[in-house]
Amino acid sequence: MAYLNENYFKLKAGYLFPEIGRRVSAYCTANPEAARRLIRCGIGDVTEPLPPAVVTALHRAVDDMAMRETFKGYGPEQGYEWLRSAIAQNDFRNHGLEIADDEIFVSDGSKCDCGSILDILGNRNKIAISDPVYPVYVDTNVMAGHTGAANAAGAYAKLVYLPCRPSNGFIPEPPRKHVDVIYLCSPNNPTGAAASREQLAAWVKYALENQAIILFDAAYEAYITDPAIPHSIYEIPGARECAIEFRSFSKNGGFTGVRCAFTVVPKTLLGRTTTGERKPLHPLWSRRMTTKFNGVSYLVQRAAEALYSPEGKAQVRGLIEHYLGNAQVLRGGARKAGLKVFGGVNAPYIWVRTPKAVSSWQAFDEILTQASVVITPGSGFGSKGEGFFRISAFNSRANAEEVARRLQELKWPARP
Numbered sequence: 001m002a003y004l005n006e007n008y009f010k011l012k013a014g015y016l017f018p019e020i021g022r023r024v025s026a027y028c029t030a031n032p033e034a035a036r037r038l039i040r041c042g043i044g045d046v047t048e049p050l051p052p053a054v055v056t057a058l059h060r061a062v063d064d065m066a067m068r069e070t071f072k073g074y075g076p077e078q079g080y081e082w083l084r085s086a087i088a089q090n091d092f093r094n095h096g097l098e099i100a101d102d103e104i105f106v107s108d109g110s111k112c113d114c115g116s117i118l119d120i121l122g123n124r125n126k127i128a129i130s131d132p133v134y135p136v137y138v139d140t141n142v143m144a145g146h147t148g149a150a151n152a153a154g155a156y157a158k159l160v161y162l163p164c165r166p167s168n169g170f171i172p173e174p175p176r177k178h179v180d181v182i183y184l185c186s187p188n189n190p191t192g193a194a195a196s197r198e199q200l201a202a203w204v205k206y207a208l209e210n211q212a213i214i215l216f217d218a219a220y221e222a223y224i225t226d227p228a229i230p231h232s233i234y235e236i237p238g239a240r241e242c243a244i245e246f247r248s249f250s251k252n253g254g255f256t257g258v259r260c261a262f263t264v265v266p267k268t269l270l271g272r273t274t275t276g277e278r279k280p281l282h283p284l285w286s287r288r289m290t291t292k293f294n295g296v297s298y299l300v301q302r303a304a305e306a307l308y309s310p311e312g313k314a315q316v317r318g319l320i321e322h323y324l325g326n327a328q329v330l331r332g333g334a335r336k337a338g339l340k341v342f343g344g345v346n347a348p349y350i351w352v353r354t355p356k357a358v359s360s361w362q363a364f365d366e367i368l369t370q371a372s373v374v375i376t377p378g379s380g381f382g383s384k385g386e387g388f389f390r391i392s393a394f395n396s397r398a399n400a401e402e403v404a405r406r407l408q409e410l411k412w413p414a415r416p
Helices: 006-010 018-031 054-063 080-094 110-120 135-143 197-210 282-292 298-306 309-337 360-371 397-407
Strands: 106-107 127-131 159-163 181-185 215-218 243-248 261-264 271-273 277-278 342-345 349-353 390-391
Touching: 006 135, 018 360, 054 261, 054 298, 054 309, 080 261, 080 298, 106 110, 110 135, 110 215, 110 243, 110 261, 110 282, 127 135, 159 349, 181 197, 197 215, 309 342, 309 349, 309 397, 349 397, 360 390, 360 397
Parallel strands: 127 159, 127 181, 181 215, 215 243
Antiparallel strands: 106 261, 243 261, 271 277, 342 349, 349 390
16 A cells, blocks of 8 residues: 655645635525625635737737647746746846846746745755745645644644734744744735835845745735835845745736746855755756756747736736725725724735734634625734734725725624
8 A cells, every 4th residue: 555645634724725715615505695796805816807918929829839830849847048038137137136047947836836946955954934924835844744743823843933913014033043944925925014125134144144045935026116125035135145036927917827937046046965065956946847847838938928028018017006906995995994904005915903802714704794705814824813814906996895895894793
């Protein structure tokens, strides 16, 4: 009989969003009339159509595949050179950041890459995780065997949790103890907080002093409106020696259903072997990609390339302005409902404190049953998320306005 990876049995209560889906499904089955007015502001999935420049590029790419002269089979596992060059030039070199084309690795999603990066990292690392946090960072480390069991609060042994609270603006500070790998996300999912230059500089300083590696998730960088907020970790001097950056086309180009992202692995980034040698990570990630991945399809990569055209850039700005406009509407509605609100300025997520004595899952149930609105309970992102919930701004403007109205009509349970 084959043996199982028993690390999976450590995972707590299933992944957050399937649990939300289960509860919503049960509610809709029991309340078919209310289900017809259901508005989903839980999972961070985009709702608006693809930019016209992308649609045009997809049609052209399909035509290419219809002719022997332009047909494409297997492409480079790391991504076509023309897309890697467009990414490096537009997202980095045009902003004074020296990232080479071959330091870009195109993939089918930053969620996948955030988990797959563990393939090239050893199991002796001390890993630091923000709390609250995007659950994928935690769960993939559990699956890889990098943690112990979870305690009653859901915290896993061997992970170093970095609390994110209103007092630190939901941006974690470097710990006093030594860690080897740090997950940072800015703008942050779920809290909507964006790290300042000074905060990122403190992390780069810590990483260099401790020979640690920062795994920097910048999937929402396009939503930054404050010119003082860095879009990339590489804006901080020294980051090329200590950081890997993940980016995605899902939330700026609407690619959640198209699937395309990229990871930046500088050639100057080194890790340690068990014998104490310092080795570059770049060739390891390249080997991982060429061994386990056959590349993103030609059609999708042409679609991603179109986002960098003048028309594509303008259309991306329009999408982001739409979702950020929704965020302002939702922030306003939550505030008028008497709730304490964070985020939603440099990010498409609004982080809301629940009323006193109301738990995150109680807030989820109240908002679902009273308002037929799906939000995400903060406790699903970690123990420090208890007492909060997340509202996603990915929706139509009409739905955002309706959710803002319904929030103001909520009647919360009486305090004990």
